[in-house]
Amino acid sequence: MLRLWHNKRAITPVLSxxxxxxxAVAGMSISITATYVITGNLRETMGERLIIEDVWFTRDGISxxxxxxxxxxxxxxxxxxxxxxxxxxxxQLEPLxxxxxxxxxxxxxxxxxxxxxVTSRGTQVADHYKSP
Amino acid sequence: MQTTTSRRSLRRDKKGLSSIIVVVLSLVIxxxxxxxxxxxxxxxxxxxxxxxxxxxxxxxxxxxxRSSWFATYAExxxxxxxxxxxxxxxxxxxDGNYERFIESYPPRTxxxxxxxxxxxxxxxxxxxxxxxxxLRFAVGDVGERWYLRAFNWTSRTxxxxxxxxxxxCQPTASWNYYAVNLTNEWRDYVWExxxxxxxxxxxxxxxxxxxxxxxxxxxGAVADGAVFSFRNSGSRTAHILSxxxxxxxxxxxxxxxxxxxxxxxxxxxxxxxxxxTGQYIxxxxxxxxxxxxxxxx
Numbered sequence: 518m519l520r521l522w523h524n525k526r527a528i529t530p531v532l533s534x535x536x537x538x539x540x541a542v543a544g545m546s547i548s549i550t551a552t553y554v555i556t557g558n559l560r561e562t563m564g565e566r567l568i569i570e571d572v573w574f575t576r577d578g579i580s581x582x583x584x585x586x587x588x589x590x591x592x593x594x595x596x597x598x599x600x601x602x603x604x605x606x607x608x609q610l611e612p613l614x615x616x617x618x619x620x621x622x623x624x625x626x627x628x629x630x631x632x633x634x635v636t637s638r639g640t641q642v643a644d645h646y647k648s649p
Numbered sequence: 650m651q652t653t654t655s656r657r658s659l660r661r662d663k664k665g666l667s668s669i670i671v672v673v674l675s676l677v678i679x680x681x682x683x684x685x686x687x688x689x690x691x692x693x694x695x696x697x698x699x700x701x702x703x704x705x706x707x708x709x710x711x712x713x714x715r716s717s718w719f720a721t722y723a724e725x726x727x728x729x730x731x732x733x734x735x736x737x738x739x740x741x742x743x744d745g746n747y748e749r750f751i752e753s754y755p756p757r758t759x760x761x762x763x764x765x766x767x768x769x770x771x772x773x774x775x776x777x778x779x780x781x782x783x784l785r786f787a788v789g790d791v792g793e794r795w796y797l798r799a800f801n802w803t804s805r806t807x808x809x810x811x812x813x814x815x816x817x818c819q820p821t822a823s824w825n826y827y828a829v830n831l832t833n834e835w836r837d838y839v840w841e842x843x844x845x846x847x848x849x850x851x852x853x854x855x856x857x858x859x860x861x862x863x864x865x866x867x868x869g870a871v872a873d874g875a876v877f878s879f880r881n882s883g884s885r886t887a888h889i890l891s892x893x894x895x896x897x898x899x900x901x902x903x904x905x906x907x908x909x910x911x912x913x914x915x916x917x918x919x920x921x922x923x924x925x926t927g928q929y930i931x932x933x934x935x936x937x938x939x940x941x942x943x944x945x946x
Contacts, residue, residue, distance in 0.1 A: 548678050556685040563686075563693050568938040571893055573900040582902065584890070586700075586938035588693075613890070613936065649897045 564588035565640040570615060572632060574648045578621040581632065585610035593618055595635040597643075624648050700937040704883035705909065707943035710931045712924055713874040716772045718783070718867035721763035721847075729753050729760035729850075733860060737763065740863045743785055747862040756854035759861065762800070762807065765868045767843035776921030777870045780831040780839060782847055785865035788820045793852040793859070795820060797829050799838040800846035807848040810834065817852065824864065830871070874920030879933065879941070881909040887939075893932035896925045 566587035573580040579598065585591055589612065596605040596618060608618040624630065626648055633643035720741035727750070735748035740763075752759045767780075782797050794817035798807040809815045811834025818827035831838055839845050845868055851859070875894075881887045889907040893900065903922055909915045924945065931943040 545674065548674075552678050552682050552685075556682055556689075559686050560689045563689055566693075566696070566938060568934075568940070570891065570934050570940070571895070571900055571902070571932070573895075582900075584934060584938065586936065588696075615891070 561589045562638045562640075565591050565636060565638050567591060567610070567634070567636065567640065567642055569632070569634065569642055569644065572646045574624055578619060579624060579630070579632075580617050580619045581634065582615065582617050583608065583610060583634065584615040585612055588612055591640070592637040593634060594637040595633075596620060597631075597633040597635070598622055599631050600633075696937070699885055700939060702884050703887055703935060703937050703939050704881065705887040705889070705933060705935055705939060705941045706880050706882065707877060707931055707933060707941045708880050708914065709876075709878040710924065710943050710945050711876050713876045713918055713920065714872065715781070716767070716870040716872065716918075716920060718869045719765050719767055720865075720867045721765050723764055725750075725761045725763045727761050729758045740866045743865045745864065747787070747864040749860055749862050751860040752851065752858045754858070757856070757858045758854055759851040759859070760848065761850075762846050762848040763866065765845045765847060767839065767845065767868065767870060769841075769843040771918065772843075772870050772872070772920050774836075774839065774841070774843070776872050776874060776919075777835065777839075778873060779833065779871040780835040780845065781869050781871055782829050782831070783865065783867050783869070784818075784827045784849070784863070785824055786820070786827070786849075787824050787862045787864070788859050789861075790855075790857040790859040791820050791822055792857065793855050794818060795827070795852070795861070796848075796850045797827065798848040798850065799831065800848070801837050802840055803837045807846070807850075811837070870920065872920035873923040874918065875922045875924050877917045877919070877931070877933075878914060879907075879909050879917060880914045881911055884911050885937075886910050888936040889933050890936055891934045892919070892922065893934070894922060894924065894929060895932070896927060896929040899925065 564587050568584050568586055569581055570584050571582040581596070583593070591610055593605070593608040596603045598620065603620040603622055606619045608616055610616060629645050629647045631643065631645050633641060635641050721737050724737045730753045731751050733749040733751050735746070737748060739746045739748045750759065750761060782799070784797060786795070788795070796809065796817040798809045801808040801810065811832050813830040813832050818825060847866065847868065849863070877892070879889070887909045889905055889909065892903045892905055895901070903919065907917060928944065928946050931945060933941045
């Protein structure tokens with residue numbers, strides 16, 4: 518023990534090994550976290566599904582009822598009517614949750630409108646709807 | 650000898666060893682990423698595939714103004730009078746088999762009551778407009794009137810306050826039908842769990858000790874509902890989450906939690922869904938995101 522204490526040259530290899538170990542562990546942790554984040558984002562994007570349950574042309578504008586049929590929470594980021602972006606009430610839906618989003622847009626009777634809903638991850642649902 | 654030499658050289662060649670470790674760890678990470686993405690992609694593809702295989706249609710939608718009839722599920726309680734023959738089971742359907750009672754010894758009066766249970770899980774109290782009571786009975790003496798009353802949970806007595814008919818029934822010598830409606834006072838007579846206590850009583854003391862044969866005594870809910878006929882022609886069980894009733898002015902959504910097996914046609918009654926007059930569209934939405942549509946008039 519006394520010999521080891523006096524042998525200062527032996528400390529350097531021990532320290533270097535410990536340092537290498539710490540660096541290796543840190544490197545692996547970063548890699549695993551990055552893997553988790555990357556695959557997590559991919560999974561969320563792939564797991565996003567939504568449908569338009571109902572479109573209601575009201576006096577105040579157009580209301581769209583959405584249902585999240587996917588496996589991840591989604592947030593409606595954009596609503597387009599005939600390729601024109603609309604202001605709408607924000608909507609966030611958990612899986613199997615549903616709700617209205619409303620647009621204060623004037624419409625004319627007996628007219629076909631092209632509605633498109635875009636989520637924050639880029640998923641889109643779109644279809645033509647005829648006003649009453 | 651040769652093996653020992655190569656092991657020694659491997660131990661000395663630390664650069665080579667670290668390269669192998671780096672490659673192996675990188676491979677592990679790569680495999681984890683690819684496996685994760687591929688497995689998830691497989692799951693979502695399966696979800697889309699299942700959605701494509703689902704096929705749910707609405708075959709028919711019709712109005713429903715009354716629930717099914719509910720008979721007593723226990724023997725009648727006799728307050729005044731005597732039991733003669735039969736059982737409460739004989740009073741559940743119209744088939745000529747009856748339960749017979751007789752008026753008490755002087756003063757020759759009669760008073761029995763039975764407990765009935767509305768199925769509030771399928772007929773929520775909020776959807777009921779009124780309650781109807783139906784009785785089929787025969788008596789030995791036609792000289793007095795017979796009355797139907799219900800237990801009023803507010804005043805805690807048997808009463809016919811608010812009934813559409815409080816005059817009672819003057820019987821004939823054959824089978825007699827008597828029906829009363831509790832009108833909009835019905836809520837006082839129905840407990841939260843759907844329990845209704847019905848009383849049959851005679852007019853009062855008289856000279857003849859009469860027997861009474863009860864063939865049928867039931868209650869039913871009056872409502873303004875709808876019956877849907879769903880058909881699942883797909884190869885997967887469909888889980889219906891909502892029903893929509895839309896017309897030009899109103900879009901109404903009703904929550905539901907209904908499973909229809911593959912190949913099955915299912916009749917579904919909802920007393921809380923009233924159908925609009927004129928043309929309307931009924932829609933059902935499944936958990937997988939499919940929509941079945943029916944146009945009614």
